[in-house]
Amino acid sequence: MSLSKLELIGFKSFMSPVTLDFREGITAILGPNGCGKTNIVDAVRWVLGEQSARQLRGTKMENVIFNGTQMHKPLGCAVVNMTVDNARGVFPLDYSEITITRKVYRSGISEYFINKSPCRLKDIKELFADTGTGSHSYAVIEQEMIEYVLNDAHGERRHMFEEAS
Amino acid sequence: MSLSKLELIGFKSFMSPVTLDFREGITAILGPNGCGKTNIVDAVRWVLGEQSARQLRGTKMENVIFNGTQMHKPLGCAVVNMTVDNARGVFPLDYSEITITRKVYRSGISEYFINKSPCRLKDIKELFADTGTGSHSYAVIEQEMIEYVLNDAHGERRHMFEEAS
Amino acid sequence: ARKQFTETFAIVRRYFSEIFQVLFEGGEADLSLSDDGDPLEADVVITARPKGKRLQDISLLSGGERALTALSLLFALYKAKPSPFCIFDEVDAPLDDANIMRFVKMLKKFQEETQFVIITHNKRTMEVADSLFGITMEEKGVSRVVSVDVRDIEDVLANKRTAPQ
Amino acid sequence: ARKQFTETFAIVRRYFSEIFQVLFEGGEADLSLSDDGDPLEADVVITARPKGKRLQDISLLSGGERALTALSLLFALYKAKPSPFCIFDEVDAPLDDANIMRFVKMLKKFQEETQFVIITHNKRTMEVADSLFGITMEEKGVSRVVSVDVRDIEDVLANKRTAPQ
Numbered sequence A, B: 001m002s003l004s005k006l007e008l009i010g011f012k013s014f015m016s017p018v019t020l021d022f023r024e025g026i027t028a029i030l031g032p033n034g035c036g037k038t039n040i041v042d043a044v045r046w047v048l049g050e051q052s053a054r055q056l057r058g059t060k061m062e063n064v065i066f067n068g069t070q071m072h073k074p075l076g077c078a079v080v081n082m083t084v085d086n087a088r089g090v091f092p093l094d095y096s097e098i099t100i101t102r103k104v105y106r107s108g109i110s111e112y113f114i115n116k117s118p119c120r121l122k123d124i125k126e127l128f129a130d131t132g133t134g135s136h137s138y139a140v141i142e143q144e145m146i147e148y149v150l151n152d153a154h155g156e157r158r159h160m161f162e163e164a165s
Numbered sequence C, D: 001a002r003k004q005f006t007e008t009f010a011i012v013r014r015y016f017s018e019i020f021q022v023l024f025e026g027g028e029a030d031l032s033l034s035d036d037g038d039p040l041e042a043d044v045v046i047t048a049r050p051k052g053k054r055l056q057d058i059s060l061l062s063g064g065e066r067a068l069t070a071l072s073l074l075f076a077l078y079k080a081k082p083s084p085f086c087i088f089d090e091v092d093a094p095l096d097d098a099n100i101m102r103f104v105k106m107l108k109k110f111q112e113e114t115q116f117v118i119i120t121h122n123k124r125t126m127e128v129a130d131s132l133f134g135i136t137m138e139e140k141g142v143s144r145v146v147s148v149d150v151r152d153i154e155d156v157l158a159n160k161r162t163a164p165q
């Protein structure tokens, strides 16, 4: 399984829809300070089911919806589509590609989809459960994580081992 | 007042005595990872009276004494001399140069000196009190400080304002 | 669950010590469980000793040594349980040039099993990537994605667009 | 004490907003006291808005924007109460090249009043320095100091000595 596409629509600073087509191997993301690189990481954590607004650097879940600039009005909803290829059959579904979608409106209510059919958060979590790529997993690493791993104040290390078991 | 000289003897990774002669303006310190750059910052905090071993990344105060390598034995004491020039009479003493010294033995007891005559920690703290360069002041900034200033979890910001008042 | 945890722990421990020695070109590192008795409750303890230095508490490691030690553990976890994709957000920031080259070499070794997405400001890390994405904010507050060739890196960093996506 | 605090606060607030606009080349920032009533107990609140973006909570700022905001506050404090010397330990690590140039320009402005000692891995910051110290650990675990000319930087970073001090 690998990440093949990520689409952000109205997510954080991505006002107009953008698509990132990923290839195998190493992909680098670059750009000046504040241009939106870490927002892409937040999009991946979010679509994988992240429930804490603080983990996404906000105070409430609506903070992920494009909030406007001096020239543009805020939007009413944010959507992220993540497509993974299932060629090796990692997922127990008969598709060769699986797209998971998360949508949120200003009301704060999230909707989830697997290959466009509505599902619950629990279904997405179960789909990714044994792959080591949950929203809190060791697959998404920010710089502060390095400190967590070494300080281990709240047993983060143990948690990583449990994920890997 | 400016920093004119720093001497480290047996302090952390500085086994043999080293001297840094500083000039006005901007001085850069460079070197590979783990070579001892932040140990120099720790030496400045320590000679200014730092009492918390944790602030110096250790668990007890003896951690500042050279602890040996695979080839060399540990030393028995650590000394740091810091010389500041007093040309503008910032300090209430009649010297044009003032050297403060801190020494610690394996027993953990620290000795303090001003221009080679023994004094107490309180005398050093009073000397630097109004200059804004105490050991916890905003004059010694590590990278984590950036996070403290913005998170302000324990009122660090207020503390900086009080130092500046 | 206990059996699974102890088995995983033993594998990760072996990989951690191997990978640490590659990233540090020597030295030694180990993992152990704090002696709480019950392996399911115990903390994971890291000991690390860079080449030629004495074994000390990991809190005495430098900023770069801490980052490299945490990365050794992460790679050991990926080796024990490969995760289909991994996202790193500026984990190379504390590393000097020599350590960045070692980190990048390790990435190359893992890229068969795992797809990496790496956010970085460091040109050496960008050069190793198989593909690049530039994020620009030409219009203040609005992020866009551009495909980038290694030659266009400077333009993207200065917020000048290369080609519309 | 209360009068002094409020006076200092008003001065730092003015400088903070000026310096922020220089470092961010626009935008606006402000300081206020949380409405606890008693200025001696209130928290210092930072609001910051990079150019063209909407005002949002400072937790939504990017890594580089956070570092630059914290540096704006530090420079404002130095301006209000100049500290004879300042030590910065890798505070430029989260900044992209354009922001490093702005940071370095600001340092130059302050160097009349304040002596700076800067630990950095970034070549652009090293180039601005009036004098350089190299720290090497040619013998593993033992730190030494060498005087460095800008030409020797590569050697020192690769742990090859230049001249004995």
Ligand SMILES: Nc1ncnc2c1ncn2[C@@H]1O[C@H](COP(=O)(O)OP(=O)(O)OP(=O)(O)O)[C@@H](O)[C@H]1O
Pocket (backbone or CB within 6 Å): A011, A012, A013, A014, A031, A032, A033, A034, A035, A036, A037, A038, A039, A040, A063, A064, A065, A066, A067, A068, C141, D050, D053, D056, D060, D061, D062, D063, D064, D065, D094
């Ligand atoms: N809901 C939102 N609507 C609009 N803009 C947003 C929203 N949430 C965050 N932002 C903006 O996104 C920017 C931060 O982007 P991000 O953290 O991705 O930057 P970055 O590219 O990682 O930068 P750095 O290199 O400094 O880490 C902030 O300036 C913030 O104002």
Ligand SMILES: Nc1ncnc2c1ncn2[C@@H]1O[C@H](COP(=O)(O)OP(=O)(O)OP(=O)(O)O)[C@@H](O)[C@H]1O
Pocket (backbone or CB within 6 Å): B011, B012, B013, B014, B031, B032, B033, B034, B035, B036, B037, B038, B039, B040, B063, B064, B065, B066, B067, B068, C050, C053, C056, C060, C061, C062, C063, C064, C065, C094, D141
């Ligand atoms: N008491 C001591 N005796 C001997 N060595 C010590 C002592 N205390 C710390 N060290 C060593 O000093 C090294 C750390 O140095 P320091 O933190 O100054 O590195 P640095 O130059 O700041 O590196 P980086 O660029 O990674 O931040 C560690 O490897 C540690 O083992």
Ligand SMILES: [Mg+2]
Pocket (backbone or CB within 6 Å): A037, A038, C089, D062, D063, D064
């Ligand atoms: Mg970022």
Ligand SMILES: [Mg+2]
Pocket (backbone or CB within 6 Å): B037, B038, C062, C063, C064
């Ligand atoms: Mg350091």
